[in-house]
Amino acid sequence: MDRSFLFDQQVVEASRKFVCIRMATYENKAEAEFTTSIYRSRSGQLENTVFVIMSPDAKKKLTRAGRSPRHYYRDAADLASAMARIASEYPATKDS
16 A cells, blocks of 8 residues: 555554555465455456455455556545445444
């Protein structure tokens, strides 16, 4: 995600209801294979940056996958709104 999305306060607040991860794409073969199954660029090669929101069990993509949320959301407020909607569909079962 680029800085305009990452540092936006609305996105920061919305992200608190998610488990945010960075896959070790080039450092771990299994993670690289998983990441490639989520998003494959036109070149067909593994990309080191992939954005997607997955279901809690990581079996379903809840948003389109791409290199950045900028490809699918107008701005950070639009992303934060989508994140709030998704979080409401998957309420936490236990406080952590």
